[in-house]
Structures are given as C-alpha cells and as structure tokens.
Amino acid sequence: MKLRRLSYFSLFFVLFLGFLNCAKRGTPTGGPKDETPPSIISSRPENNTTNFKGNEIRITFDEYIKLKDLQKQLIVSPPLEYTPIIYPQGSASKYIDIEIQDTLQENSTYVFNFGQSVVDNTEGNPYSYFSYVFSTGDYIDSLNLGGFVADAELKKPDNFISVMLYKIDTAFTDSIIYKKPPTYITNTLDSAVNFNLSNLKDGKYMLIAMKDNAGDHRFDPKSDKIAFLDHYIEVPNDTLYQLTLFKEIPAFRATRPNMAFKNMITFGYEGDPEGMEIKLLSDHPQDFKYTTIKASDKDSINYYFTPFETDSLLFEVGNKKFIDTFTVRIRDLYNDSLAFKAQNSGAIGLEEDFMISSNVPMESIDDAKITIMDKDSVNVPFTFELDKVKNLLNLKWEKQPEQKYRVEILPESITDFFEKTNDTLKYGVSTKSLADLGSIRIKLRNVREFPLILQLTNDKGVVQYEQIVTAAGSVPEFKNIDPGNYLIRVIHDRNSNGKWDTGNYLKKIQPEDISYYPESVELRANWEIEQTFTLE
Secondary structure, eight states: OHHHHHHHHHHHHHHHHHHHHHHHHOOOOOSSOOOOOOOEEEEESOTTBSSOOOSEEEEEEEEEEEEOSHHHHOEEESOOSSOOEEEOSSSOEEEEEEEOOSOOOTTOEEEEEOTTOEEETTTOOBOTTOEEEEESSSSOOOEEEEEEEEESSSSSOOSSOEEEEEEOSTTOOTTHHHHSOOSEEEEOTTTOSEEEEEEEOSEEEEEEEEEOTTSSSSOOTTTOEEEEOSSOEEESOOOEEEEEEBOOOOOOEEOOOEEEETTEEEEEEESOOTTOEEEEOSOOOTTOOEEEEEOSSSSEEEEEEOOOSOSEEEEEEEOSSOEEEEEEEOOOOOOOOOOEEESSOEEOOTTOOEEEEESSOEEEEOGGGEEEEETTOOBOOOEEEEETTTTEEEEEOOOOTTOEEEEEEOTTSEEETTSOBOOOEEEEEEOOOGGGOEEEEEEEESOOSSOEEEEEEOTTOOEEEEEEEOSTTOOOEEEEEOOEEEEEEEEEOTTOSSSOOOOBTTTTBOOOOEEEOSSOEEEOTTOEEEEEEEOO
16 A cells, blocks of 8 residues: 555656646746727816816826827817827826817817827727817717718828818808818828718818828828819718819929030929920020920920020020019030930830830931841831820831841931931840730720720739720720739720829819729730629
C-alpha cells in the first residue's frame, strides 16, 4: 500500500512540475478584445437642453477617450464663424470640453456632430456619429432632410462632401454661397454617400453639396466641386434628394505672359480659352508673322512670332467678356529649335494612327519624302493629316496583325512656322497578333435620345477607347483592343458636340449625364465579349 501511495505521489509530482513548466513558457492572452465603444455618463448642460445661455460644455465618458481626426470629422450646424476650442487634443481624457467662441443666434438649434472622432483610448472603438444638441430657444428643432451624393464624372464620389441648406429670405441671393456660410450643414464623412440634415426649422431652402477643399463653407470655383438642385425645397418633406457633383470651368481670365524663347511667349489663362485672342499693339515690321497653339500639358497658349529688334512688346489679350493688356520685356534668349516626338512608338493598335508631334508649329508636309515599310521591306501605301490645332502629323495606313513597320521621314519633309525643316527621322512600330487582342460588343438598351458617347476607361476614369453612337439598331464594337479590365460608360451628349460638358451654378446648367455599367468588364486575349448595357 505504501509503495502504491509513493507511486501516486511521484506521478502527481511529475505532472505538477510539467504544469509549472508549461505555465512559465505560455503567454497570457489577456482575455477577449474590447470591442465596446465608450458611453456617456453625463453632460453639462444636458444633451438636448433648451434656453442655452453659456459658452462651455463638458461631456463625461465611462472610460478614457481620445479625439481622432477631429478637424475632418466634427461638423457644427449651423456653422460657427470661429472654430470652438475642444479638449482633449492629442491626449486621453474621460471628458470632452467645448468652449464656444461665437455669439450664438437666438432661438436656434445647434448640433455638434462628432462623426467617428470619439474613440476609446485602448482599442480605438468609435462612438459613431455622436451628436450633442442644444437650443438657444424654448424648443429643439426636430425636422430632417436626407438623400445621397453622386459625382458627374466619377463612378464613386469623393469623401467628406459637405451638404448645405441656405434659408430663402429677403437677404438671399444666388451669390450667397461665395460669401457666407450656410444655415445648416452636414457631411458624408469618409465612408458613405448618404447624407442627413437634422434638427431643422421648417421653411424654404436652397440645397447644395460641395467638396469644400478649404473647409471655409464657401464655394471656390477654382478648387471646389459643387452640386445643386434646380428648384428650392420646402422643409418638412420626405423626399430623398440626389445631388450630383461637378467641377465648374471658372470664368475666363488671362494671366501674365512669360517669354519662354526668343521666338515664343506663353500666355497663361484660367477658365475656357475658347474665343481667346492675342493682339500685338506694338509697332512691328510689315513682314511680322505669328501663330498660336494651345499647350498640351498646361493652361496656356504658345504664341510663336518672328522676332525683331525691340525692348518690349505690348499685347491685348481677352475674349468678349474680358480684356487686359500686358507688357512683355524682351530677353536675350535662344530660339526654340525644331524637335519631334512619336506619340505612340513601339506597339500600335490596328485601328490607331501613327502620330508625330513637334515643339514648333508644323506648316507643311512633303509626303513624297516619307516612306513606310513592313518587315519584308515592302512599301506600304499611306495617307497623312496635319492637325494644326493640336500640332500633330497623323500617318494612316492599313495595319496587319503581327507585323513590324519602319517609318522614315527624309530631310525637308516637314517645314515649320519659321521655314525650318527636319533632319532624317526614323521610327519603328509593331502590331500584336489577333490572338493577343480581344473585342467587346456592347448592346445598349433603354436609350431615350441620341447621340451618345460610348467609352471604355481604366479604373481611374482615363478614356482608352470611345465611339459616338448616333442611331438605334447598331451594336458598337471595340475591335482588336488590348486585354484588360475596363469600365463602360455612356455620356448623354445633350448638345451633340462630341464631348462631355460640365455644369455651371450661376447659369443653372447641370452637367451632362454619365451612365456607368455597374461592374468592370474583364477582356482576355483572344476573347470576343458581348455585353448588354441597360441605361437608367
């Protein structure tokens, strides 16, 4: 019996030592992760208080909290002229202190919406969309208005879109959005396209949405996107409103010109350059010549001229609504010498033109000095087009799949504005095999009017291919194009000018509609896809 007890004791001792050893090597888990957001214990004055008279608020929580991205997340409605002082800033605390710097409006309900900025100190769990509300009058305004935001060009709108209501009264004008903050404001923050304006008074309002980059609650056409309804709204109502954002083209304004070369001056501008005229007012020789080309990479017009001896040149620049004069001091600079660049060397599409650009305006082409040969050194017939607006030489020929071409442009084939000519230019291009390409046919349904502009874009909205559709019955096809993931979109070309037109707030012009196919389309090599696109 003693031996049996000794064996049991020995076994127990070994197991106990093993348990201790395991306990020493193990790592404590600390229990389940805390996913509970902080909660409010009290607020002083209480939330939803009326006849608010002070300028200080304290909100106390049941655990330590911190404020995250407060400047982006906090929305105060109606907006305050001076930003309130709010603590804690960069440290943990069990309370939020708010010190109001403004004189508050009488009989008004104020909403401090903290968005997702209040989080617990340990795990960062947010107290989502916490709002503190008070009224300087006898009651809390309780009406609501909602809807969603879209973007005229993009499939998904930007984050942090401000949605604003302006009271229609005797002081209201359309220009108020440039000068004063709105009566009420909310924000879509960083995850939703929906909006909700709460604690509103009844009345008539103008509804606006804005990508307010400066954060000053005022519209700046140079930097901000805007959306508006073409009618005023009455509150209360239960309508859900769609606001479609667009970027305006600012009003035209010429900026100070800059002499880039001895024979070229750049004239910058803001807005739409259509109708822009540049007139030389200074005395000049009878044989003086000039021409202009829009710069491809910036908002400016390049003014090429035949130089002559002078200290400065006086110009009048403008359009029908804007005229200004500028003096350009002549500097001792080099002339801009003739240079060329192939826009699509290397691989080229079967339906694509071969394009050559020049840094100086091209005036004439001698196509007898241009040859195009395939990989068997056989001359290929071609035609050409000189696009003087874009300053492009387009060479056109019937391309065969899986072929290589050599383009040779002999000296004096191209003559520029200054009667200078090219040296020998040589380029090589090739085409892919049909097995490396694919095609997409698109059946359009529920089309209400034509013309339409049908486009294939990449995921960033950059147009890769497009066609203009002018009548029902046809099935547009993008043949022999590169494989990839494409977005399909349709521009409803209301004015039939072959391009998308944006809107204008003061003129009450909405942007042209764009319809997106809901999903991206994958095109693989050697595939032929037929996609049905039902327009809404």
